[in-house]
Amino acid sequence: YPGLDSPEFAAARTHLKDEVHALQAYLQEHQAEFTPATAPETIHALLSDFIKRFNATLELAETLGAYLASFITTDSYDEQAKRLYSEFQQEQVQLQMLQSRAMRTIGALGETLETVIALGGEPAAHAFALREAAEQSRYLMSDAEEALAAELAPSGPAAWSKLQGTVTSQLTVDFELDGETKTLPMPALINLRSHPDGEVRRRAYEAETKAWKQVEEPLAAALNGVKGAVIVLNRRRGREDALHASLDASRIDRETLHALLSAMQDSFPMFRRYFRAKAKRLGKESLPWWDLFAPLGKTDTTFTFPQARDFILEHFGGFSPDLADFARTAFDNRWIDAEQRPGKRGGAFCMGVPAVKESRVLCNFDGSLDQVFTIAHELGHGYHNHCLYRAGKTPLQSDTPMTLAETASIMCETIVTNAVLAQASDPQEQLAILETSLISDSQVIVDIYSRFLFEKEVFERREQAELSAADLCDIMARAQKATYGDGLDENALQPYMWTWKPHYYYAGFSFYNYPYAFGLLFGLGLYAIYRERGAAFVDDYRNLLASTGEANAADLAARFGIDIRDRAFWDASLQMIAERVERYEALPV
Incomplete structure (x- = not known):
């Protein structure tokens, strides 16, 4: 669109609202025909029309959302964009209600749905989405109750989530740094955990803990509010527990999760060896929390943005010319917003823009090796989108669960990481690279498991009563002891981790943790297969x-002979990390 004030943008918003209302009316008008008693050919014609229009509506909604996000994430001072995005979020309530209504309509067809799919056309092309909708329709409340839940969400769990974001983003701390007292927002204070000076890291940890103590009550109220709402909705929808909906959304079963978690748990001794080795390098007997992210080793390798581009393209090309061509297009067409500037969101992400079949990447490039890894990772997400767009997949066919969303990003990051390690000859440079990699790996395996344990107990106890801030800190500390074990100093943990991780405050997806571990290990497992098969692997x-939007995780993995319900696959992926730990331990202290 030409701009937020443009007639084209206003017309698109109006068209989206009109089409959502029109589709709601369409389902209402033909409700009596969406039954097993109706001729399958009639249902097929009605469903085909709805699928086409619904896909177009989803594409428009996703494009408008991406367009608005491109403003608010790159300039937080843009009040117009923030207001329009808030309005857009309110308008999405109607789309959510339409999705629930469509799910119920499809579920009401019963066994007739398979007859309709067998007739071919749009229903056959969207068979997985239709079957999934029919299955999930079992967990819907009545239309009136679902509508009420959707309308109350902005003032209920979403409001609690917004409170957490507001409190944590506006909290500041006066902190002495480089001989000057500065007022730091919490993200800046937390980032000091990777400061090269150990004393700065310790003081930042103490200041952070003290700051969270000051706001623990409103944040505990927010977490209780979100989890309480989720528990009620899950019970009313007939879910077994909070994990049930999360597993369905991730398209895995409990057997798969058990295999994954068991392998993760058995890898803890290996990670604890890494933590103890790191403590030894820092001259300590055990590692306190504030040293978990301490940088070690030394690398003089820095990159200009053009150098980062050339390095990534070179090594992407070694994997696949097609991947390199995509990345070259992204660089050359300025799809990557890389510079650091005031008002721009921290971190990095990639988003698809389905109307133009392109992606956009946000990062904060500082010339470091870590940022080169980050760009490679985000371009992996973009390449995933590219493969979906090129195959002509519709939004319903492209709906990828979190468990599979990291597949390409992990692959691309691993390609570049291994290339850097292969070129590093100086032990201090190797140490710096391995440290960067193992910090990330340990967070995704060890810390993610602690977050899973924390959330599991919070849900179990929240069913009985509200939890105090002290309760939440106690649960968090015990979860960290159970996972980090003797790898960390048990007297220097971080019991306030629950305050600032926004994942705990999302009502729409509980246990927003294990999918990260699944994504990392599934991606590493595929990379191991690539090392065996070489170029023959790439087309598959x-x-x-x-x-990734048209099958569950187990069926997709089976294409490569992978059984994700078998511990052996996850153990093999973790072995790749174990090799890095062994290499880390072997480097001179």
Whole structure:
């Protein structure tokens, strides 16, 4: 769109609202025909029309959302964009209600749905989405109750979530740094955990803990509010527990999760060896929390943005010319917003823009090796989108669960990480690279498991009563002891981790933790297969990326002979991390 004030943008918003209302009316008008008693050919015609229009509506909604996000994430001072995005979020309530209504309509067809799919056309092309909708329709409340839940969400769990974001983003701390007292927002204070000076890291940890103590009550109220709402809705929808909905959304079963978690748990001794080795390098007997992210080693390697581009393109090309061509297009067409500037969101992400079949990447490039890894990771997400777009997949065919969303990003990051390690000859440079990698790996395996344990107990106890801030800190500390074990100093943990991780405050997806571990280990497992098969792997890999919205995780993995319900696969992926730990331990202290 030409701009937020443009007639084109206003017309698109109006068209979206009109089409959502029109589709709601369509389902209402034909409700009596969406029954097993109706001729399958009639249902097929009605459903085909609805699928086409619904896909167009989803594409428009996703494009408008991405367009608005491109403003608010790159300039937080843009009041117009923030207001329009808030309005857009309110308008999405109607789309959510339409999705629930469509799910119920499809579920009401019963066994007739398979007859309709067998007739071909749009229903056959969207068979997985239709079957999934029919299955999930079992967990819907009545239309009136679902509508009420959707309308109350902005003032209920979403409001609690917004409170957490507001409190944590506006909290500041006066902190002495480089001989000057500065007022730091909490993200800046937390980032000091990777400061090269250990004394700065310790003081930042103490200041952070003290700051969270001051706001623990409103944040505890927010967490109780979100989890309480989720518990009620899950019970009313007939869910077994909070994990049930999360597993369905992730498209895995409990057997798969058990295999994954068991392998993760058995890897803790290996990670504790890394933590103890790091403590030794820092001259300590055990590692306190504030040293978890301490940088070690030394690398003089820095990159200009053009150098980062050339390095990534070179090594992407070694994997696949197609991947390199995509990345070159992204660089050359300025799809990557890389510079650091005031008002721009920290971190990095990639988002698809389905109307133009392109992606956009946000990062904060500082010339470091870590940022080169980050760009490679986000371009992996973009390549995943590219494979879906090129295959002509519709929004309903492209709906990828979190468990599979990291497949391409982990692959691309691993390609670049291994390339850097292969070129590093100086032990201090190798140490710096391995440290960066193992900090990330340990967070995704060890810390993620602690977050899973924390959330599991919070849900179990919240069913009985509200939890105090002291309760939440106690649960968090015990979860960290159970996972980090003797790898960390048990007297220097971080019991306030629950305050600032926004994942705990999302009502729409509980246990927003284990999918990260699944994504890392699934991606590493695929990379191991690539090392065995070489170029013959690439076509199958592209087809996999183009199909992540059309099958569950187990069926997609089976294409590569992978059984994700078998511990052996996860153990093999973790062995790749174990090799890094062994290399880390072997470097001179």
